[in-house]
Amino acid sequence: MFNAQYFRTYITLVETGSFTRTARRLDMTQPGVSQHIRKLEVYLGKSLLQRQGRSFTLTDAGRRAYDYALKLFAEHEQFRHGLDDDSLDSGECRIASPGSVGIMFYPYILGQQQMQPNLTVNYSFAFNHEIANDLLNGRYDVGIVTEAIKHPELKCSVWHHEPLCLVVPADFTGSTLSELMGLGFINYYDGINHATTLLKINYPEEFRSMSYFRHQGFTNQVSMVLDAVARGLGFTVVSRLVLETSPWQRQVKELKLTSSVDEVLYLLQRDGATLPKRYEKLLSGFRNQRTQERPPSIPVTV
Incomplete structure (x- = not known):
């Protein structure tokens, strides 16, 4: 018989990697956890774990059962919370x-x-x-x-x-495209696309491609990109959301441009x-x- 609790116990076991920690997290006994796993294996007709002493690895069926269980509970939560759709504040x-x-x-x-x-x-x-x-x-x-x-x-x-901002070190005194090229560019996930859009509209006669700029580095954390700018390593183009929340606001400045571009x-x-x-x-x-x-x-x- 299908029992959602067996799947919940199994998810917890895979995520903790331990029968003991699973029992503690679910407020169960360790034999109770083992019993849930055995009953789930009987229900599915497959071995889910390859036991090695106190440790275990997942069988192929075990990995598939874990993926299914995650999807099952995600859909359940979506359904359950979707029922209460009239409340604004709960x-x-x-x-x-x-x-x-x-x-x-x-x-x-x-x-x-x-x-x-x-x-x-x-x-x-x-x-x-x-x-x-x-x-x-x-x-x-x-x-x-x-x-x-x-x-x-x-x-x-x-x-x-949200407006895009061209951000340079606070002591940068240039304004031309060639001066920006000399400063160099700090890239991130959306950096190239944002810079291309903003520079193309503000330097239409001069700008060709970001490939002509000296690239000074890359980070996949946009919240950190202004750290590099603050250190004088280059400029970047970010959403105003990023600039307004940056801890390096006092070490950088927005270079004012003729035309604005929104993200x-x-x-x-x-x-x-x-x-x-x-x-x-x-x-x-x-x-x-x-x-x-x-x-x-x-x-x-x-």
């Missing part, structure tokens, strides 16, 4: 975004949770393609991505615009799914706050 939200968005959106969400104790938010930082895959697998209900994603099972719509943020969700109202309150509240706020001046140390 229930669970499952959201993912790249770090460039989350560094300001997540603190906003935490503030909302402080005011609404019955609101629970599980927030993940991930790359665009990871968010799309996890939405399809039921791990999130909403993703915010920095590029449009086309998939027959996903709905992608424009959510918000477009997209809302990603499963096609045909209706989001509970609590999602709309969070998403529209943050977007309205960002739209109404005037960007603060960035202090500079000369």
Whole structure:
């Protein structure tokens, strides 16, 4: 007979790697854990573990059972929390975004949770393609991505615009493209695309490609890229969200340009799914706050 608790025990065992730790986490006895695993193996008709003394490895069937169990419980949670879709201030939200968005959106969400104790938010930082895959697998209900994603099972719509900022060391006195080329470029996940878009529109006669720039390094953590700029290693182009939350604000400055360019943020969700109202309150509240706020001046140390 199907028993969801057996699968829950099995997930915990795989994640902890120990019968003892599983029993402690689930408030069970160790023999009780072993009994759940044996009954699950009988139910599936397959051995899930290859035991080696007190340790174990997963069989091929065991790995497949673990993947299935994760998907099973993700779909269950999505169904359970989707039933309570009328409350604005209670229930669970499952959201993912790249770090460039989350560094300001997540603190906003935490503030909302402080005011609404019955609101629970599980927030993940991930790359665009990871968010799309996890939405399809039921791990999130909403993703915010920095590029449009086309998939027959996903709905992608424009959510918000954030200005792009060309950020240089605080003591940089240049303004021409050649001076920027001499300074060098600090890259990150979206760096090349953002820089190309912004520089192309502001230096239309001179700019050709980012391949002509001296590349001074790369980091996959956008929150850290301004550390390199602050040290005088080069310039970069980031969303204002990143600049406003950077601990290196006093060591960098935004180079003022003639034409502004916005980064477009997209809302990603499963096609045909209706989001509970609590999602709309969070998403529209943050977007309205960002739209109404005037960007603060960035202090500079000369």
